[in-house]
Amino acid sequence: MPTNLNNSFTKIKKAIFKAFKTGGGSSRLQSEKTKVELVAELPPPNPIQLKKNSQTNSPTNPSTRSAKQKIRQELNQLFTQILIEELGDTTANASTLQVEGFFITQEGLQVFYHLLEAEQIKVYLHLLELAQPDHALWEKPKFITTIGEIKAGWQFQQLSKIDGQYLAIWHSPLLGSKEIKYPQYLIKNEIELKHEPQVLYKPAGNPVLKPNAANSWEAFCTFNPAAVYAANKVHLLYRAQGYDYVSQIGYACSDDGLTINERLNQPAYRPTQRFEGSTMPLGNPKNNFVSGGGCGGCEDPRATIIGNRLYMTYVAFDGWNPPRIALTSIALTDFLDHNFLWEKPVLISKPGVVDKSAVIFPEKINDKYVIMHRIFPNILIDFVDSLNFDGRTYLNGEHKISPRSREWWDSRKIGAGAPPLKTKEGWLLIYQAVDDKDASEYKVGAMLLDLNDPTKVLYRSAKPILEPGEDYENYGFKPGIVYPCGAVIKNDTLFVYYGGADSYVCVATTPLTQFLDNLKTTGFAHLEPSMLGLNPT
Numbered sequence: 001m002p003t004n005l006n007n008s009f010t011k012i013k014k015a016i017f018k019a020f021k022t023g024g025g026s027s028r029l030q031s032e033k034t035k036v037e038l039v040a041e042l043p044p045p046n047p048i049q050l051k052k053n054s055q056t057n058s059p060t061n062p063s064t065r066s067a068k069q070k071i072r073q074e075l076n077q078l079f080t081q082i083l084i085e086e087l088g089d090t091t092a093n094a095s096t097l098q099v100e101g102f103f104i105t106q107e108g109l110q111v112f113y114h115l116l117e118a119e120q121i122k123v124y125l126h127l128l129e130l131a132q133p134d135h136a137l138w139e140k141p142k143f144i145t146t147i148g149e150i151k152a153g154w155q156f157q158q159l160s161k162i163d164g165q166y167l168a169i170w171h172s173p174l175l176g177s178k179e180i181k182y183p184q185y186l187i188k189n190e191i192e193l194k195h196e197p198q199v200l201y202k203p204a205g206n207p208v209l210k211p212n213a214a215n216s217w218e219a220f221c222t223f224n225p226a227a228v229y230a231a232n233k234v235h236l237l238y239r240a241q242g243y244d245y246v247s248q249i250g251y252a253c254s255d256d257g258l259t260i261n262e263r264l265n266q267p268a269y270r271p272t273q274r275f276e277g278s279t280m281p282l283g284n285p286k287n288n289f290v291s292g293g294g295c296g297g298c299e300d301p302r303a304t305i306i307g308n309r310l311y312m313t314y315v316a317f318d319g320w321n322p323p324r325i326a327l328t329s330i331a332l333t334d335f336l337d338h339n340f341l342w343e344k345p346v347l348i349s350k351p352g353v354v355d356k357s358a359v360i361f362p363e364k365i366n367d368k369y370v371i372m373h374r375i376f377p378n379i380l381i382d383f384v385d386s387l388n389f390d391g392r393t394y395l396n397g398e399h400k401i402s403p404r405s406r407e408w409w410d411s412r413k414i415g416a417g418a419p420p421l422k423t424k425e426g427w428l429l430i431y432q433a434v435d436d437k438d439a440s441e442y443k444v445g446a447m448l449l450d451l452n453d454p455t456k457v458l459y460r461s462a463k464p465i466l467e468p469g470e471d472y473e474n475y476g477f478k479p480g481i482v483y484p485c486g487a488v489i490k491n492d493t494l495f496v497y498y499g500g501a502d503s504y505v506c507v508a509t510t511p512l513t514q515f516l517d518n519l520k521t522t523g524f525a526h527l528e529p530s531m532l533g534l535n536p537t
Contacts, residue, residue, distance in 0.1 A: 075102065079111050082134050083126060087141075100168065101159040104130065108137050110187070112159055112166070114147065121147040121154055123168075125187060144182050148172070197463045198518035200444075200496055200508035203258055207472045207504035209238060215265055216242045218250055221477055223292065223499030226303035227418070227486025228310065231336055233261075234488055236497060237268060237301045237312065238505050239292070245285060246271065247297030249314070251338070257488070257495045258507060268340050271297040275316045275324065275347055283319015289354065292502045293477050295319045298326070302485055304360040304419045310335050311387060313358040313371075316347065325349040325358040325373055327389060349373065350394045357415035357432075358395075360387070361454065362422065370454055371395060372420075372429075377413035378402050379431065381455050399455040401447075403433070409464055410445055412436040417444065417484030418496065425516045426451055426458050430487045430496055433464075441480040443467050444498065446519055459523035466496065466508055476501025 076099040083099070084092050092115060100112040100123070109128040114121050124141040128134075147170055148154050157169040157177070166182040213219045218240035225238035234257045240250045251268035252260050271278045277296025285295050292299065296319030303312045309329050316326035328345040348371075349355035357374035364370075368383035373395055380397035403411050410433030420427040426448035433445055445461035468480045479501055486497040492512050500506045 072101070079113070079128075079133070082128065083111065083113060085134070086126070086136050098156060100156055103161060109133060112144070112168075112182075114156065116150055119150050121150060123147060123182065125182075142187075144187070145180065147180070148175075197461055197465060197522040198510060198515055199464070200466045200494075200510050202470060202506070202508050205258055206470065206506045207500055208254070208258065208260055208507055209236070209252060209263070209505035211240075211503070212263075217246075217248050217267055219243060220245070221293070221503045222250065222505055223502050224300045224483055224485045225497045225499070225505045226301040226312065227488050227495070227497040228303045228305050229488040229490055230305060230332065234490065234495065235303075235335075236486065236505065237303055239299055239301065239499070240267070241292070241294060241297075244282070245293055245295040246277070246282070247292070247294040247299045247317070249298055249301050252505075257490055257493075257509075264338065268338075269298060269301075269312070269314075269328075269342060271316075273316070273326075273345060275318055275326070276345075277318040277320075280318050280320065283317070287320065289317065289321070289323055291315075291323075292499075299323070300356065300483075300485055302357075302359045302416075302419055304362050305332060306360070306362055306387075308332050311360050312342075313348075313360060315356050316345070322352055322354045323356060324351065324353075325355050325395070327358075327387070329387070346389045346391045348389045348393075348395055355395070357417070359416045359419040361420055361427070365452065365454060372416040373397070374413075374415035379414055379416055401455075401457060403436075406436050409433065409435050409443060410461075412439055414445075417498070418487035420449065420454065421487060421489055421494075422451070423448075423489075423512070423516060425520065427454050428487075428494075428516070430484050432483055441468055442483050444482055444484050444496070446515075446523070448516070448519060448523070459519050461519065461523050463522075465510075466498070468500070470500070472504045472506060473500040476503030478502035482506075 079099045079102060080094060080097060084097060096116040098114055100114060103110040107127060108130050111126050111128055112123065114123045123144040125144050126141040127137040129137055152172045152174050154170050154172045157171050159168045165184060166187060168180045168182060169177060170180060171177045209222050211219055211222050220241045220243050222238050222240045225236045228235050234254045236252045238250050240248050248267040249269035250264065252263040255261050274280060276298055277283060283295035285293065294317060296317050299315040299317055301312050301314040303310055308331065310332050311327065311329045313325055313327050315323045317323040324347050326345040327348050328342045330340065330342045334341050353375060355373055355375050359372045361370040368385065369387055371382045371384060373380050375397060378400040381399040382395045382397065403414050405411060412434040414431055414433040417430040417432045420429045429447040429449055431445055431447060432442050434442055443464035444466035446465055447457050448459040450456040450458055466482050468474055468482050473482055474480055481501050482498050484496050484498040488495050489512055494510050494512045494515055496508045498506050
């Protein structure tokens with residue numbers, strides 16, 4: 001920033017703070033409870049608007065009001081110069097760009113302005129650093145709304161903040177005055193919903209499985225369970241680690257889905273292949289590929305029953321190289337008898353690529369098997385002719401479902417959690433996600449996919465259905481984690497099985513029919529103003 005502008009800003013900033021403080025005006029720095037915040041008025045509002053504002057504003061000394069107005073105008077002129085330089089666009093100049101006003105927030109300086117573009121008046125918002133206003137905190141301005149056509153002669157009158165809403169008054173000699181509510185979800189970087197999504201219930205018996213010190217292979221942590229429902233029982237295949245940090249897979253089952261009735265003392269599946277680290281030196285725990293503290297082995301299983309076989313996908317990690325997806329299977333009768341005669345595992349993802357979270361649909365769709373997997377940041381979908389992979393043919397990621405924009409809770413990365421469950425409303429996919437605004441937590445959502453084309457998302461959680469809030473989700477190897485790997489439907493109840501804090505096996509439930517109805521009401525694949533409680537302008 002030029003020295004004269006910087007000095008000017010410092011001087012004016014001190015003056016505006018003083019004017020706010022002594023003149024009975026308001027500032028977010030002065031009070032978070034203030035209900036009305038006036039900003040620059042260019043040109044001054046007409047008597048109709050002044051009368052309207054007098055209903056909400058407290059009396060102010062005329063000389064003080066005049067001083068504040070002058071300071072705002074000077075600041076707006078300064079912000080205009082900064083924005084023109086920041087935008088670096090020949091179409092943005094003093095005649096086409098006008099600052100409407102600014103707000104001092106904890107994040108920085110919110111500066112609202114409008115541009116004349118393609119015969120339209122368009123409103124934008126930019127966030128500048130308070131201490132150094134020529135530094136933009138956002139990569140680019142946010143488009144807020146279109147006011148109307150230039151030929152209608154629209155003139156900006158006033159911008160106010162009332163009860164947390166940004167309200168602008170515009171006047172046209174042809175069309176009269178109008179008050180416009182600037183969309184809050186765009187300004188706040190998050191979605192505000194008209195209806196609240198249904199969340200899953202966490203039973204008091206959680207966690208259902210904890211590390212077992214009596215068995216060395218699962219003494220450190222037990223988490224991320226696959227789940228299938230067969231022979232009137234819920235069967236869990238969970239990731240376990242001892243203090244050698246090698247991941248193996250344990251087995252437990254439940255009659256009611258909530259209480260464990262049987263838990264085996266030996267692993268149901270052990271690492272036996274070089275790509276699982278069985279014949280390699282123990283991996284480095286500081287390796288960038290390490291997850292859940294594992295230095296190698298078989299991680300994060302998912303299980304699907306197709307016909308008379310149970311198929312299990314898992315993350316195969318040798319402790320050194322990028323983790324890959326492995327696939328094995330077992331006759332369902334052998335599995336139920338605990339006769340764990342698994343087929344030799346085979347790698348189905350490409351070498352040199354971190355690929356995880358693979359799930360198999362429980363039936364063919366259009367005569368193809370469907371497999372979901374995750375390469376950052378997307379859920380990938382493949383249609384294959386056979387599940388008998390040869391170790392040389394790999395998933396290609398033919399289709400994808402992506403994270404949403406930063407306004408959403410699942411904006412950084414997403415992955416399939418449990419294998420999709422078939423319902424009358426569509427394929428129910430429980431998925432895990434991380435928010436770009438806070439990458440420290442994993443949360444859980446749901447999607448409904450088209451029964452005949454699972455690449456088509458019909459409905460998608462507007463907010464998480466499961467978040468880390470309990471002690472067993474926040475006190476463990478990795479706090480703030482809820483990571484689903486299994487789900488079943490039993491007596492019209494949805495059971496979701498997940499890892500808590502990379503340390504425990506947990507379950508959450510909800511009535512299925514009610515959950516699906518709610519998802520259809522509150523979830524959506526595309527943003528629609530009516531779903532956000534907004535009135536399109």
